[in-house]
Amino acid sequence: xxxxxxxxxxxxVFGGLTAVDNVDLDIxxxxxxxxxxxxxxxxxxxxxxxxxxxxxxxxxxxxxxxxLIGLRPDEITARGVARTYQNIRLFGRMTALENVLVGQxxxxxxxxxxxILRSARQxxxxxxxxxxxxxxxxxxxxESHAEVVSTNLPYxxxxxxxxxxxxxxxxxxxxxxxxxxxxxxxxxxxxMELVHRLRDEMGITxxxxxxDMKVVMSVxxxxxxxxYGEKIAEGTPxxxxxxxxxxxxxxxxxxxxxxxxxxxxL
Amino acid sequence: MLPILANGAFRNGLIVxxxxxxxxxxxxxxxxxxxxLPILALVAALFFWVRLRRDLSDIEGSFLRxxxxxxxxxxxxxxxxxxxPQEAGTPLPGREGTLAIRKGLLAGITTGLLIAVVSFxxxxxxGSGTSIQPVLxxxxxxxxxxxxxxxxxxxxxxxxxxLRYLLQVLFFTAAGLIxxxxxxxxxxxxxxxxxxxxxxxxxxxxxxxxxxxxxxxLLPFLLLAFIxxxxxxxxxxxxxxxGTVRLLLTLIATGSGLFALxxxxxxxxxxxxxxxxxxxxxxxxFILDQFQNSVMGLVFIFVMMGLxxxxxxxxxxxxxxxxxxFFAIGAYTYAFLSAPFSSPYISDLLTFLxxxxxxxxxxxxxxxxxxxxxxxIGGILLGIPVLRLRGDYxxxxxxxxxxxxxxxxxxxxxxxxxxxxxxxxxxxxxxxLAPQSFSSGLLSSQGWIFxxxxxxxxxxxxxxxxxxxxxxxxxxxxxxxxxxxxEATGVHLVRTKLLAFAIGATFAGMAGQLYASRQINIFPExxxxxxxxxxxxxxxxxxxxxxxxxxxxxxxxxxxxxxxxGVDEYRIVAFAALLVIMMIVRPAGILxxxxxxxxxxxxxxxxxxxxxxxxxxxxxxxxxxxxxQAASANREAARGQEGP
Numbered sequence: 030x031x032x033x034x035x036x037x038x039x040x041x042v043f044g045g046l047t048a049v050d051n052v053d054l055d056i057x058x059x060x061x062x063x064x065x066x067x068x069x070x071x072x073x074x075x076x077x078x079x080x081x082x083x084x085x086x087x088x089x090x091x092x093x094x095x096x097l098i099g100l101r102p103d104e105i106t107a108r109g110v111a112r113t114y115q116n117i118r119l120f121g122r123m124t125a126l127e128n129v130l131v132g133q134x135x136x137x138x139x140x141x142x143x144x145i146l147r148s149a150r151q152x153x154x155x156x157x158x159x160x161x162x163x164x165x166x167x168x169x170x171x172e173s174h175a176e177v178v179s180t181n182l183p184y185x186x187x188x189x190x191x192x193x194x195x196x197x198x199x200x201x202x203x204x205x206x207x208x209x210x211x212x213x214x215x216x217x218x219x220x221m222e223l224v225h226r227l228r229d230e231m232g233i234t235x236x237x238x239x240x241d242m243k244v245v246m247s248v249x250x251x252x253x254x255x256x257y258g259e260k261i262a263e264g265t266p267x268x269x270x271x272x273x274x275x276x277x278x279x280x281x282x283x284x285x286x287x288x289x290x291x292x293x294x295l
Numbered sequence: 296m297l298p299i300l301a302n303g304a305f306r307n308g309l310i311v312x313x314x315x316x317x318x319x320x321x322x323x324x325x326x327x328x329x330x331x332l333p334i335l336a337l338v339a340a341l342f343f344w345v346r347l348r349r350d351l352s353d354i355e356g357s358f359l360r361x362x363x364x365x366x367x368x369x370x371x372x373x374x375x376x377x378x379x380p381q382e383a384g385t386p387l388p389g390r391e392g393t394l395a396i397r398k399g400l401l402a403g404i405t406t407g408l409l410i411a412v413v414s415f416x417x418x419x420x421x422g423s424g425t426s427i428q429p430v431l432x433x434x435x436x437x438x439x440x441x442x443x444x445x446x447x448x449x450x451x452x453x454x455x456x457x458l459r460y461l462l463q464v465l466f467f468t469a470a471g472l473i474x475x476x477x478x479x480x481x482x483x484x485x486x487x488x489x490x491x492x493x494x495x496x497x498x499x500x501x502x503x504x505x506x507x508x509x510x511x512x513l514l515p516f517l518l519l520a521f522i523x524x525x526x527x528x529x530x531x532x533x534x535x536x537x538g539t540v541r542l543l544l545t546l547i548a549t550g551s552g553l554f555a556l557x558x559x560x561x562x563x564x565x566x567x568x569x570x571x572x573x574x575x576x577x578x579x580x581f582i583l584d585q586f587q588n589s590v591m592g593l594v595f596i597f598v599m600m601g602l603x604x605x606x607x608x609x610x611x612x613x614x615x616x617x618x619x620x621f622f623a624i625g626a627y628t629y630a631f632l633s634a635p636f637s638s639p640y641i642s643d644l645l646t647f648l649x650x651x652x653x654x655x656x657x658x659x660x661x662x663x664x665x666x667x668x669x670x671x672i673g674g675i676l677l678g679i680p681v682l683r684l685r686g687d688y689x690x691x692x693x694x695x696x697x698x699x700x701x702x703x704x705x706x707x708x709x710x711x712x713x714x715x716x717x718x719x720x721x722x723x724x725x726x727x728l729a730p731q732s733f734s735s736g737l738l739s740s741q742g743w744i745f746x747x748x749x750x751x752x753x754x755x756x757x758x759x760x761x762x763x764x765x766x767x768x769x770x771x772x773x774x775x776x777x778x779x780x781x782e783a784t785g786v787h788l789v790r791t792k793l794l795a796f797a798i799g800a801t802f803a804g805m806a807g808q809l810y811a812s813r814q815i816n817i818f819p820e821x822x823x824x825x826x827x828x829x830x831x832x833x834x835x836x837x838x839x840x841x842x843x844x845x846x847x848x849x850x851x852x853x854x855x856x857x858x859x860x861g862v863d864e865y866r867i868v869a870f871a872a873l874l875v876i877m878m879i880v881r882p883a884g885i886l887x888x889x890x891x892x893x894x895x896x897x898x899x900x901x902x903x904x905x906x907x908x909x910x911x912x913x914x915x916x917x918x919x920x921x922x923x924q925a926a927s928a929n930r931e932a933a934r935g936q937e938g939p
Contacts, residue, residue, distance in 0.1 A: 080783055102783040112783065120776040123769075130766075131773040135785035137766045141794070144765030145758050151765070198785050 032091075033058040033234050034079070034202055039088030041074055041258075048074040049085065050258035056202070056251075061228055061235040063245045065269075066255035067278060072238045073115055075255070076204050080112050081105045092202065107135050111200035113191040115207045115238070121180040125171055125190050128179055129162035132197020165193045168231075169223060185216035192223065196231070203227060205237035209244050217241065221248050246270070254278065512555045512568060518548035519575045526582040539858050542587045546594075546854040549576060553843045553886065577749065580742035588741035590857040592813055595748035596806045597853045600830045601837070601845040602755045603802025608831065609840035609888075610763055611795035612775025614690040616827055617697025620677065621670045621800035623704060623822035625807025628666040630717035630817055632657045637717040640709040659723035659812060663805065670804025671797040673700075678796035682789060685778070697827050704819040716818035720811050723747050744813045751809060755802050756842045762798070771795055829853065836877050838884025847885045 032055040041049040048071045056062050064072050077083040079090060081102040090097045097105055111132075120128050137158055139151035166172045169189040174182060179190055188208060195203055208224070209217045221244055227233045239245045245252060245266065252269040254262040256278040262269050269275055522544050524530060531537055552572045559565040580588055600622060607615045635641045635652040642652035650656075657665065677696050681689055704711045711717065722740060738746065762768055770791045773781040782788050811817050829852060837848025881887070 082779065082783065101787075102779075103785045103787050106783060106785040114780070118777055118780045120773045120780070122776060123772060127769060127772075131769050131781070131786070132784055134766060134770055134773075139766060141762060141765070141767050144767060145761045147761065155765075194784065 031058055032056060035091040037089040039078060039085045041078055041083055041085045047258050052260045054253055056236055058234055059228060059232055060251060061249050062251045063249035064238045064253050065245055070255040071258040072255055073206060076206055080110060106198050109201040111195035111198050112204035113195055113206055117187045117191060119179040119187055119190060122178060124176050124178055125166060126162050126175040128190055128194045129165050129197045130158055132194035133158050135198050165196045169193045185212050200233060202234045207238050209239060209241050224248050508558050511558045515548050515552035515555050516575060518544055523582050538586055542590055543858050545587060546850045550847050550850045553847055580738060580746040585739045585741050588739055588745045590854060592741055592745040592748045594849050594854045595752045596810050597833060597849040598752045598846050599755050599802055599806035601834045601849055602759050602842060603799040604830045605834050605845055606759060607795050607799035609834060610768060611771040615693045616690045617693035618803060618830055619822050619826040620697045620700035621673050621803035622807040622826060623700050624673045625666045625670045625804030626811035626817055628669040629662050629808040629811045630720050632662045633720045634717055637712055638710055655721050666808040667801045667804045670800045674796040674800025675793050678793045682792055697824060701819055701822050714819060716816055718816045720815050722812050748809055751805055760842055836884060838887035840888035841886050844884045844886035
C-alpha cells in the first residue's frame with residue numbers, strides 16, 4: 030500500500046515546550062489510523078500542523094507526494110484534507126444545510142457577478158451544491174434536520190454535522206479530532222459505524238484522535254501513540270495494547286510491574 | 296410566573312414614561328399642537344396593547360409549560376388520563392394572581408402619576424413664568440404644556456387652569472392602564488363572560504388577524520394617497536406645520552411599506568405589493584416639496600451607506616468605525632471630476648495639459664464608475680493592513696483611518712482646497728439633458744436627487760441581497776462565526792475580507808458621490824466621525840444584516856431628526872434615549888434578520904427554540920392564539936371535572 034500521508038520528523042515547539050517532537054508516521058490510503066496518547070501529548074497540535082493552522086519548525090509533511098508545509102489552511106483543504114474539531118466548532122447561527130454548503134466552498138466556482146445576475150450556470154451550481162449537501166446530510170443521518178440552526182442540534186448530531194461539513198470539500202483524507210468525545214454509548218456506536226462507512230463507501234482515508242479505547246480498538250487498523258510529543262509506539266491495536274511503554278505512559282511506571290493483561294482500559 | 300405581570304406592567308410604564316420624555320425632548324407635542332394628547336394616548340395605547348399581549352402569553356405559557364410533579368405539560372388535555380391544572384401542580388391564579396394584578400395596577404398608576412406630576416410641574420412653571428433651566432427652558436416646557444393641551448399663547452395670557460389639565464392627564468393614563476389590566480385580569484381568571492374578555496378573544500380571532508393584516512398592507516398606500524392629497528395646491532390640514540407633518544407622514548408611509556411587505560404572503564401577493572409600493576414610493580419625489588425631498592434624499596443616501604456598511608459589519612462581521620472614509624473618497628472623487636476649477640492643483644494640472652478647468656471633466660453617470668472604483672481601491676488599501684486584526688483592534692484602526700482621510704481633505708489645501716471646500720459640484724443629468732432643463736417643472740432639483748437616491752439604493756440593495764444569498768455571502772457569514780474554521784473549511788480569508796471591504800466601500804463611494812452633488816459644495820467637516828457613527832447606529836437600530844431594517848433605521852435616525860430641526864441640540868440626547876429604548880424593546884433591531892433573531896433569542900433563552908420574543912407579530916399571534924385555545928380548553932376541562 031502506498032502512503033497517502035507521510036509525516037517525516039515533524040517538530041513543533043511553543044516557546045520552551047516541544048509539543049510535537051520528531052514524529053514520523055505514514056498513513057496508508059484507505060486505512061483507518063488512530064492517534065492516542067495522554068492529555069497534552071501533542072495530538073491536536075499534530076493535527077493543526079497537518080491542516081496548516083500551525084507551521085512545524087522542522088520536518089516534512091507529504092500528502093499524495095506533495096509537501097503541505099507552508100500552505101494556508103484553505104489550500105490544504107483544496108488538496109483534499111478535511112477535519113473536525115475536538116470542541117465542536119460549527120457555524121452556530123447557520124443551518125445544518127448552510128454549514129455543509131460552506132464546506133463545499135472550494136468546490137464551487139461561480140463568480141460574484143454571476144451571483145448578482147443569477148446566471149443559469151450559477152443557479153445550476155447552487156442547485157447541485159444543495160443536492161450534494163442534502164446527500165451528505167443523509168449520509169450522516171441528518172437529512173431531516175437540514176433547516177435546523179446548528180446550535181439547536183443535540184450534541185451528538187452536531188458532531189455528525191461537523192463530519193458532513195468536512196465531507197463537503199470532497200476530501201481524500203479526513204482528520205477526526207475525538208469524534209466520540211462526550212457521546213453516549215449509542216451515539217458512539219453510530220459514530221463508529223459512520224467512520225467505517227466513510228472508508229468503505231466513500232473511500233476516504235481516516236486519521237482520528239480518540240480517547241475512548243473501545244472506539245480505538247474496534248475501529249482502527251493502525252494505532253500510533255504519542256507521549257510528551259514523541260511517538261512511543263505504532264502498530265495494530267493488539268500490538269499497541271501489549272506495548273509496555275504505552276501502558277507506562279497511560280498508567281505510570283509502577284503498573285508495568287503487574288501483568289499488562291490485567292489493565293482494564295487498554 | 297405570575298409576578299411577570301407586575302414586572303411587565305411596571306416595565307411598560309417606565310418605557311412609556313421614557314418614550315414620552317423622548318418625544319418631549321425632541322419637541323413633538325409642541326408641533327402637534329392641541330392634538331398632541333389624543334395622538335400620544337393612541338400611541339401609548341397601541342404600545343400597551345402589544346406589550347400586554349406578550350405578557351399575557353407569558354402568563355398563559357407559564358401555566359401550560361409547568362407540568363408540575365407529574366411532568367405532564369398542561370397542553371395534553373383530552374388525552375386519556377390527563378390531569379386537571381390543579382392536580383398538575385399549577386393552581387389557577389388565586390391569591391397569587393390577585394396579588395400580582397394588584398401590584399400591576401399599583402405600578403401602572405404610580406407611573407401614570409409620575410408622568411402627570413412631571414407634566415404638571417413643567418406646565419405650572421411656564422404658567423408662573425419661572426425659568427426652569429437655561430438649556431431646557433426653550434423647548435421642554437412648551438412641549439410638556441402642549442402635551443396636556445396648552446398652547447404657548449394661552450400660557451403667556453395666563454389662561455391655564457393647571458388643575459384641569461392635571462386631571463385630564465391622570466384620567467387618560469389611569470383609564471388606559473386600568474382598562475388594559477382589567478383585560479388581563481379577566482383573561483387570567485377565565486371570566487369568559489365579561490365584555491373585556493370577549494373583546495380580547497375577538498382580538499385573537501382569525502377574522503381580526505386577517506383584518507389587521509389587510510389593514511397593515513393597506514396602510515402605506517393610504518398614507519401615500521394622503522400625502523399626495525396634501526400636495527394639491529390649496530389643501531391644508533395642519534396649518535403652519537404642514538411641511539413637517541407631511542415629511543413625518545412620508546417617513547411613516549415608507550417605513551410602514553416595509554412592514555406591509557412582511558405582512559404580505561410570500562409569492563404573488565408579496566410581489567404585487569412590492570411592485571405597487573415601488574410605484575408609490577417613486578411618485579414621492581414628484582409630489583413632495585423641495586425641503587421634504589432634500590430630507591428624503593439624505594435618508595436614502597444613508598440607506599446606501601447603511602447597506603454598504605452592513606456588508607462589512609453585518610455580513611462579514613468586521614467592525615468598521617471609519618466607514619466615512621469611503622464616503623469622503625467617493626464625494627471628493629466626484630467633486631474633482633465635476634468641479635476641477637475649485638481645486639488649485641487640479642486646475643493647474645489641467646491648464647498645463649491644455650484642458651480648460653472651467654467645465655466638468657465627467658458628468659454624474661460617467662463619473663460614477665470612477666468614484667466607485669476609487670472608493671473600492673480605498674477599501675482594499677484599508678483592508679490589507681487590517682487583515683489580521685479582529686474585534687476591538689479592528690474598530691480602533693478603522694476609526695483612525697476615517698479620521699486620517701478627513702484630515703487629508705482638511706490639510707491637502709492644494710488639492711482639496713482645505714476647509715474652503717470644493718464648490719459648485721454639478722447635479723446628475725439625464726441622457727445628456729442638463730439637470731435644470733427637466734427638473735424645473737415636474738421635479739424640484741432635490742426631488743431629482745431623491746429619485747436618483749431611491750433608484751441607486753434599490754440597485755445597492757439588490758446587489759447586497761443577491762451577494763448575501765450566494766457562495767460569497769455564506770463565506771462572509773462563516774468568517775463572522777469562526778474565522779479559523781472558515782479558513783480550514785476552504786474559505787480564502789484574504790480574498791473574502793478584501794471583497795467585503797471593497798464592496799462596502801463601493802456602496803459608500805456611490806453614496807458619497809450623490810451626497811456631493813446634493814450638497815453642491817462639500818467641506819472636510821461634512822465627513823466627520825459622526826457620519827460613521829450614524830451609519831453604524833442606523834444599522835444597529837434597524838437590525839444588523841437586514842436590508843429592510845436598514846431602510847427603517849435610516850428613516851428613524853436620519854429622517855426623524857430632520858422633522859425636528861428646531862431642537863437640534865437635543866438630537867444626541869434623544870438618540871441615546873431612543874437607542875436605549877430600542878435595545879430594551881427589540882434587542883435585535885426593528886426588523887431583524889432571521890439570523891440575528893436566532894442569536895439574540897439563543898442568548899436570552901438557551902433552552903427554547905427561536906425565541907417568541909422576536910417572532911413576527913403574526914407568528915406571535917399564532918402562538919398566543921394557540922395558547923389561548925389550550926388555556927380555555929384547560930379551564931373547561933377543569934370545570935367539567937368539578938361539575939356534576
